[in-house]
Amino acid sequence: MAPASHRNGPPMARRPLQPLDITLRYGRGYQLARRLFLAFSVALTFGLPLLHLRAVSVEGAGLADDSPWARLIQWLPVVEVPFVGAPTSIVLFGIELVDPLVWLGVTLHRGVSWGMVWTLLPGLLLVVLLGRFFCGWACPYLPILAASNAARWFLSRLGVPIKDVKVPRVTARVAMVGVLLGSALLGTQLLPLIYPPAIIGREVFRALFYGSLGAGVFVVLGAFLFDTFVSRAGFCRSLCPGGAMFSTLGALSPVRIHREIPKCTDCTICDVVCNLGQLPMTDKLDGGCERCGRCIASCPTKALTWKLGTPSVLRTPEEKPGT
Amino acid sequence: MNRRGLIGALAAAVSLAVVPKRARANPKKIRPPGALAPGPFEQACIGCFRCAEVCPTACIRFPSTFSLEQATPHLELTDRACVLCMKCTQVCPTDALLPIAADAEVIAQEVRMGVPVLTRSKCLPWNGSGVCRLCYQVCPYPDKAVVLVGPQKAPLFVVEACVGCGLCEEACPDGAHAIIIEPLGTEIPKPEPIRRGPMRRGPA
Numbered sequence: 167m168a169p170a171s172h173r174n175g176p177p178m179a180r181r182p183l184q185p186l187d188i189t190l191r192y193g194r195g196y197q198l199a200r201r202l203f204l205a206f207s208v209a210l211t212f213g214l215p216l217l218h219l220r221a222v223s224v225e226g227a228g229l230a231d232d233s234p235w236a237r238l239i240q241w242l243p244v245v246e247v248p249f250v251g252a253p254t255s256i257v258l259f260g261i262e263l264v265d266p267l268v269w270l271g272v273t274l275h276r277g278v279s280w281g282m283v284w285t286l287l288p289g290l291l292l293v294v295l296l297g298r299f300f301c302g303w304a305c306p307y308l309p310i311l312a313a314s315n316a317a318r319w320f321l322s323r324l325g326v327p328i329k330d331v332k333v334p335r336v337t338a339r340v341a342m343v344g345v346l347l348g349s350a351l352l353g354t355q356l357l358p359l360i361y362p363p364a365i366i367g368r369e370v371f372r373a374l375f376y377g378s379l380g381a382g383v384f385v386v387l388g389a390f391l392f393d394t395f396v397s398r399a400g401f402c403r404s405l406c407p408g409g410a411m412f413s414t415l416g417a418l419s420p421v422r423i424h425r426e427i428p429k430c431t432d433c434t435i436c437d438v439v440c441n442l443g444q445l446p447m448t449d450k451l452d453g454g455c456e457r458c459g460r461c462i463a464s465c466p467t468k469a470l471t472w473k474l475g476t477p478s479v480l481r482t483p484e485e486k487p488g489t
Numbered sequence: 490m491n492r493r494g495l496i497g498a499l500a501a502a503v504s505l506a507v508v509p510k511r512a513r514a515n516p517k518k519i520r521p522p523g524a525l526a527p528g529p530f531e532q533a534c535i536g537c538f539r540c541a542e543v544c545p546t547a548c549i550r551f552p553s554t555f556s557l558e559q560a561t562p563h564l565e566l567t568d569r570a571c572v573l574c575m576k577c578t579q580v581c582p583t584d585a586l587l588p589i590a591a592d593a594e595v596i597a598q599e600v601r602m603g604v605p606v607l608t609r610s611k612c613l614p615w616n617g618s619g620v621c622r623l624c625y626q627v628c629p630y631p632d633k634a635v636v637l638v639g640p641q642k643a644p645l646f647v648v649e650a651c652v653g654c655g656l657c658e659e660a661c662p663d664g665a666h667a668i669i670i671e672p673l674g675t676e677i678p679k680p681e682p683i684r685r686g687p688m689r690r691g692p693a
Binding site: 214215218219221222225226229230232250251252254255262264268271272275276279281282285349352353354355356357358359364367368371372375376378379380381382384 | 528529531532533534536538539541542543544546550551553555556557560561580583584
């Protein structure tokens with residue numbers, strides 16, 4: 167007779183539940199809107215330099231055609247480029263949006279300039295109202311993070327043990343303060359050198375305009391490898407200085423994930439699906455929530471919903487996921 | 490804000506006050522027109538590459554190697570000169586490049602990107618090996634920034650009037666490469682004595 171523990175056959179190989187194992191069943195409209203917004207953001211990252219390249223290629227009569235792209239896009243119309251900018255500072259529909267940390271870096275050096283305060287306000291207002299939405303809706307690193315999560319899922323299917331080291335999230339705030347301090351000490355802006363959205367924008371521009379890549383790709387590659395082999399979404403959660411700034415400001419946002427306790431079956435799916443270490447199943451949430459809505463979409467019993475409530479900055483540490 | 494955050498913020502504030510504002514490493518680079526002085530420029534530039542995106546000659550470049558300068562624009566004038574369109578000055582979001590009107594008079598007043606350094610021994614009219622006035626012909630401020638002297642019409646560059654656009658450097662024949670725009674603050678060497686050349690035969 168088989169031992170009791172093997173009564174239903176040999177035990178299945180256990181592997182930790184991965185986000186890709188979880189189906190996003192509900193909130194399809196929300197997820198569609200988020201993905202379209204992300205697609206728009208990525209399209210701008212590639213499209214704006216291409217439109218600019220077309221314009222200067224015509225204006226400079228081919229003088230600036232250093233990359234093969236200039237010849238490949240000759241079918242593109244020459245238009246007045248509708249938006250100007252990069253992922254960290256962009257003019258959309260006539261409204262200038264600047265990353266608050268970029269603004270802070272310049273302001274600490276150069277003092278308050280009223281022109282730049284006006285550019286800061288729209289973005290700041292969005293973050294204070296909506297929270298850390300940039301990270302879940304617009305960051306051009308998101309497709310790379312998705313690739314990293316897919317790689318982790320694939321490796322775990324192959325039976326390769328994958329690590330998920332939980333680096334304390336406070337590290338990101340240390341990085342944020344460190345970047346500002348380092349910029350002050352060295353007399354130059356360090357954020358564009360290590361902040362993935364800034365790097366990705368610059369390297370895409372460089373590839374399209376000059377046909378070459380710069381050292382910034384190694385930072386992004388390092389982040390990808392760290393996320394894949396060391397810590398799931400570890401760069402976004404625990405290292406990204408911009409993410410730390412969005413979390414800090416996002417703690418003022420009144421938007422919160424509400425759990426209807428009678429419906430909740432304590433299945434932990436929402437906690438697993440979250441990239442950023444939020445714990446909706448135990449109502450432990452803070453400014454680190456990137457508004458991706460995947461916990462709501464994955465809840466099998468529809469126990470989670472968006473609600474307006476007390477901003478997490480006013481809540482007790484027991485109501486937050488901790489470091 | 491918890492205690493750790495408060496201490497961090499205080500440390501940041503104190504360091505910012507204590508560390509002298511006058512910047513530390515200032516690598517000498519040729520910056521786009523309208524750029525703030527070295528030091529303030531690196532502090533204000535956020536590496537958004539808007540200036541390079543609108544440059545019709547793609548003379549605005551970013552270093553591709555690991556360096557603190559990786560996200561700040563500089564000009565490489567040897568292949569590609571600045572045509573003084575002033576578009577880059579209009580798009581800067583942080584005023585690291587101050588807006589300058591695309592007007593020859595205004596540009597002559599406001600823009601100083603680099604200083605012209607002529608090596609007379611390489612310059613064809615100066616070393617007596619030929620006739621050449623390409624630099625004079627392409628200069629946007631002929632007779633002001635560059636004047637022709639002597640019977641061979643050899644160029645003399647006027648540092649005070651030169652905006653540093655690099656059109657002369659681009660035009661200078663490859664074999665000669667006698668005129669180079671150097672970053673602001675470069676000491677201009679004393680002109681070397683010429684053995685043969687216009688001055689030997691007496692000035693005009």
